Amino acid sequence: MHQFSAVLQSFRHVLKTCIAQRDVRTGKSLHALYIKSFVPASTYISNHFILLYSKCRRLSAARRVFDQTQECNIFSFNALISAYAKESFVEVARELFDKMSQPDPVSYNTLIAAYAQRGDVESAFQLFVEMREALLDMDGFTLSGIITACGDDVALIRQLHALSVVAGFDCYVSVGNALITYYSKNRFLNEAQRIFYGMGEDKDEVSWNSMVVAYMQHREGSKALELYMEMTLRGLVVDMFTLASVLTAFTNVQDLSGGLQFHAKLIKSGYHQNCHVGSGLIDLYSKCGGSMLSCRKVFDEICKPDLVLWNTMISGYSLFEEFSDEALECFRRLQGVGHLPDDCSLVCVISACANMSSPSQGRQVHALTFKLDIPSNRISVNNALIAMYSKCGNLRDARRLFDTMPEHNTVSFNSMIAGYAQHGMGFQSLNLFQRMLEMGFTPTKITFISVLAACAHTGRVQDGKIYFNMMKQKFGIEPEAEHFSCLIDLLGRAGKLSEAERLIETIPFNPGSILWSALLGACRTHGNMELAAKAANHLLQLEPSNAAPYVMLANIYADNGRWEDVGSVRKLMRDRGVKKKPGCSWIEVDRRTHIFVAEDTSHPMIKKIHEYLEEMMRKIKKAGYVPDVRSISIVTDGIRKREEELRLGHHSEKLAVAFGLMCTREGEPILVVKNLRICVDCHNAIKFISAVVKREITVRDTHRFHCFKDGQCSCGDYW
Structure with a gap:
């Protein structure tokens, strides 16, 4: 009897080792030996085989053992529920949960987390309420799961945050990490920072990674890079999401050189072949002056590109008019390898059609949106279509689509207002802007660029000034170079060149080429050669290799018969090696x-x-x-x-x-x-x-x- 007990003890030890090491091969051999032996059925051993198969993602085998076990206890249920939940079989996990006589906190936590991961807020909160009514003790995992389920309900997050403090669970790292993620996601960066730095040395690597991602979500590229450097100095492990966020940080601060050095590190570590990291690299090269050839090289080094990577590649191509054909070809290849386009794919390829001014391609993609019937974020696809039809000169279809949309957002109005403004239809643009305000939509800096352009087209100088001042006074939007350029354009059309010049001299930042170019255009229309020369000289200092200011200045001289000055401009172009781009x-x-x-x-x-x-x-x-x-x-x-x-x-x-x-x-x-x-x-x-x-x-x-x-x-x- 003593010898049998020793053998059984050894068997259990080997089985536990298989579970710890995820050794399913040895585990299956043990299971076969167990079945052939004459050892009486043991719930304890059956539970461990269920756990082994569950942790090794062998769900069918785990379920077979579970069904053959005469007296499954809470341990068996929880192991199998967790396995099904991790594989996103939430309905099967729920069926098992409902069969339990008395679920414990682990059962609830597992299923709450599964529902949260799937975005099923109602089911997650229903379980949370049941758990509280059953007087079961919640823990940090309960709260982190339910916080994850909150989505964008900031008021609810704040209530759960308060509950975690009152219940003493705010010291749980999992709770802090969940709060960092969801405060950041909902644009409360200060709250996320307070929680992160308030966690002291209990912070784990997930905390650091979450904070790096949080900084990038708020376009705080420099802070994200500083935090990453601190992580590396501490020897903390970074994950693919952190690395992708670091790449986004380099993109955000337009540091291609730093991004190239970081790419070299990624190659050494092998992370450059990760889809998530690859997307960050493609985004970096396409937005920071790198070549699309580099983007394609990054893409080709990844064996199995996922949909996100395909979308990033299409997006990179769509940023450049000359690569619009490649964007369309990439979109076709995406479908050819078996991926189903999502709303992001469609928005990117529609943008490429807009760049090409190809109404036929745009209409084909529009037809495809109906075939795919994408339910999520359809509004973003419609907004892209409005912009596409506008850029293809078809304002009728753009407005028809706008009017038939079941719902609008600020981008919808921005797209349509911009379409009218770009086509010189100022009154229609301003009327739609007024409707936007009446419906309670908050304008953005993009809205005001179109509104100011519309005022310029309609000669409404006073209204333009009112809207310009409204930006900061009513909506807290700091005017940028594009807004000042529109205001200069507005004043220039009205012949108020002295006022336009004073405006440039008093703006709170160094005027760039866009402002001097707007003033130069006004000088050309009104024949003010003295001010034109001043504006052109500033432009030539800012962009000495750009042919446009030379040509514009020479045209002004030619308009006034000053052929010697025309010759001087031509000589300056030759001396500097500046050539006019072929039309x-x-x-x-x-x-x-x-x-x-x-x-x-x-x-x-x-x-x-x-x-x-x-x-x-x-x-x-x-x-x-x-x-x-x-x-x-x-x-x-x-x-x-x-x-x-x-x-x-x-x-x-x-x-x-x-x-x-x-x-x-x-x-x-x-x-x-x-x-x-x-x-x-x-x-x-x-x-x-x-x-x-x-x-x-x-x-x-x-x-x-x-x-x-x-x-x-x-x-x-x-x-």
């Missing part, structure tokens, strides 16, 4: 994008396009059009007037407009996109063309939309 325009017809450059001869229909343009030029000259040869005088010498006019007629935007008119139905609006600011002569010519052909012609240049109709342009000849 390029494109138009989509029958789902195909046709690209044109100045003096283009590559298009298969170029001969017919030139013939059409020559005929059109004769018609608009009869209507009063006079070619403006001054716009090309800065880049050509000794060319006869007829040759200059011919070159003007072959500008890329004219070629694209001609092709669009030739290849579309009579009366159908057309959209042309240009990679530079539209030239003065093309602007004048297209105004006349719109009247002659009785068509709406929209040209989207790098500065704004020009909507030509009946001989007028929405920009009011100011750009």
